[in-house]
Amino acid sequence: MLLSQKKSGNIPALTGLRFFAALMVFFSHFPIQTENQKLFLLQTSGFNGVTFFFVLSGFIIAYNYLDRFELNPLQSTPRFLLSRFARIYPLYIALIIFSWMNSGGYTPILPYILATQAWSGDLFVATGLNSPSWSISVEIFLYIIFPILIPVFRTLGILTSQNKLIALALIIISSQIAIAIYFSMPERASLLATDPASSHRWLYRGPAYRSLDFALGILAAIYYKRFFKHKTSSTGIWSFVTYSCIVYIFTLATSSTIAGSSFKWDAAYALPYTLLILSIVISSKTQIAKLLSGKKIVMLGEASFAFYLIHVLLGSMYIRQPTESMFFLIAHQALFLGFVISVSVGLHICIEKPCQKIILELFRKKEAPSKISIENQSAAIK
Numbered sequence: 001m002l003l004s005q006k007k008s009g010n011i012p013a014l015t016g017l018r019f020f021a022a023l024m025v026f027f028s029h030f031p032i033q034t035e036n037q038k039l040f041l042l043q044t045s046g047f048n049g050v051t052f053f054f055v056l057s058g059f060i061i062a063y064n065y066l067d068r069f070e071l072n073p074l075q076s077t078p079r080f081l082l083s084r085f086a087r088i089y090p091l092y093i094a095l096i097i098f099s100w101m102n103s104g105g106y107t108p109i110l111p112y113i114l115a116t117q118a119w120s121g122d123l124f125v126a127t128g129l130n131s132p133s134w135s136i137s138v139e140i141f142l143y144i145i146f147p148i149l150i151p152v153f154r155t156l157g158i159l160t161s162q163n164k165l166i167a168l169a170l171i172i173i174s175s176q177i178a179i180a181i182y183f184s185m186p187e188r189a190s191l192l193a194t195d196p197a198s199s200h201r202w203l204y205r206g207p208a209y210r211s212l213d214f215a216l217g218i219l220a221a222i223y224y225k226r227f228f229k230h231k232t233s234s235t236g237i238w239s240f241v242t243y244s245c246i247v248y249i250f251t252l253a254t255s256s257t258i259a260g261s262s263f264k265w266d267a268a269y270a271l272p273y274t275l276l277i278l279s280i281v282i283s284s285k286t287q288i289a290k291l292l293s294g295k296k297i298v299m300l301g302e303a304s305f306a307f308y309l310i311h312v313l314l315g316s317m318y319i320r321q322p323t324e325s326m327f328f329l330i331a332h333q334a335l336f337l338g339f340v341i342s343v344s345v346g347l348h349i350c351i352e353k354p355c356q357k358i359i360l361e362l363f364r365k366k367e368a369p370s371k372i373s374i375e376n377q378s379a380a381i382k
Contacts, residue, residue, distance in 0.1 A: 011060070012293035012298050013280050013284060013289040013292040013293045014059075014277060014281065015292075015302060016300070017056075017280065018053070018301040018304040018305075019297060022304040022307045024049035025050065025132070026046070026337065026340070028046035028049075029312060030318055030336070031043035034326070039254075041255075042250065042253050045253035045254070045259060045264065048252075048264070048269045050135055050204075051213055051266050051269045052269075053135070054135075054214050054217070055214070055220075055270065055277060056217060057217060058142070058213070058215060058219075058220075058221070059217035059220050059221045059278075060217075060221075061143075061221075062221035063221040063225065065080060065150075066159075066222065066225060069146070069150040070151075073151050077147040079363075080147065081143060084140075085359070086355070086360050088139065088305065091347060092133060092136050093113065094351060095133070095313065096113070100112070109129070115133075115140045117133070117134055117137050118137035118207050121196030121201055123193055123200075123201070126205055127205075130309065130312065132308055132309055132311075132312055137207065141207040142210070142211060145214075146214075146218075149215065149218060150218075159222060160226075165219055165227070172216055173216070173270065176212055176270055177263075179267070180199075180263045180266070180267035180268075184199075184262045184263070188262075189261070199262040203265040212270070213270050216274045220278045224278060224281060224282065235282065235285070239286045241275055241276075242279040242289075245272045245273075245279065246288075249272050249273070249276070252272070280292070299345070300345075302348060303344045303345045304344075305348070305352065306345070307340060307344035310340065310344055310347060311344075317339070318333075
């Protein structure tokens with residue numbers, strides 16, 4: 001077995017980058033009205049930040065859990081799922097219940113409690129209570145399949161062969177492109193997001209398709225932990241990759257051609273986001289990595305989950321005013337954004353972190369007596 005060379009834990013630069021991805025999603029919902037078409041398209045294309053989150057999720061989870069799932073997936077699975085549940089479910093369900101109450105309690109809530117809404121072909125079910133929560137439904141599915149993917153990758157030799165890893169990554173990327181081409185055909189390209197056969201349903205909010213993004217993130221983490229060897233010369237190359245990916249992503253986001261195709265939902269962005277994540281981890285000494293690792297940015301990154309979940313709910317406070325003053329528009333947007341950030345930080349500190357701690361401590365208390373019992377039984381046998 002090929003052991004990982006890197007430690008697990010948090011990667012500050014990636015945590016900081018999460019905030020900017022959430023910010024992209026924010027501007028896709030609340031763009032500043034401008035006659036500059038490129039700038040307006042850049043904002044409204046910000047939903048592609050969701051692709052970043054799915055790739056990042058695969059990378060971070062594999063970065064932290066790869067070795068233990070390779071050694072003993074069955075034993076590692078319960079604790080892994082509990083830690084993921086403790087991380088995202090408390091705030092998710094609190095906002096779902098709040099949204100349900102705001103709707104008068106008439107919306108069937110069970111699919112949202114079970115986080116299965118993303119599987120629905122009905123757009124109004126998938127995004128019915130707190131619209132961004134559809135991606136949490138996808139995320140939970142990805143958590144469930146992770147304990148299966150690592151043993152499968154091990155069986156295929158992905159964990160010990162760089163060539164096989166690269167081959168699988170190319171297969172996944174080719175599949176994403178092929179599927180996007182399929183949905184770009186005339187009879188499918190014109191389907192509205194409300195149509196169950198639309199590209200929006202299958203490529204943007206479809207859990208099965210999003211597992212391809214997740215797998216790319218896992219493969220990037222495997223490459224970094226198992227095959228990448230730090231060299232001074234390679235760091236400069238990966239630094240170039242970081243800036244190139246950023247420029248490329250901004251170019252895609254301002255392209256009217258991409259905006260009018262099925263590639264906009266994911267296929268155009270999956271590879272550059274994967275390379276961006278990998279390159280930032282490798283070239284951690286660059287100026288952009290240092291900027292993203294700053295304490296304030298990292299704090300915002302840690303609160304980005306709350307920011308993502310709350311920004312649409314707070315949207316009723318943001319009423320666009322008819323005005324020709326760009327200064328007024330920017331100031332209005334800045335105040336609203338500042339309010340959303342403040343609320344999200346508060347939710348992170350007051351709900352996310354305490355609930356996560358309580359759930360994990362409860363599990364430890366239940367786990368401790370069973371361990372003592374096993375030790376006593378072993379002593380009695382001896």
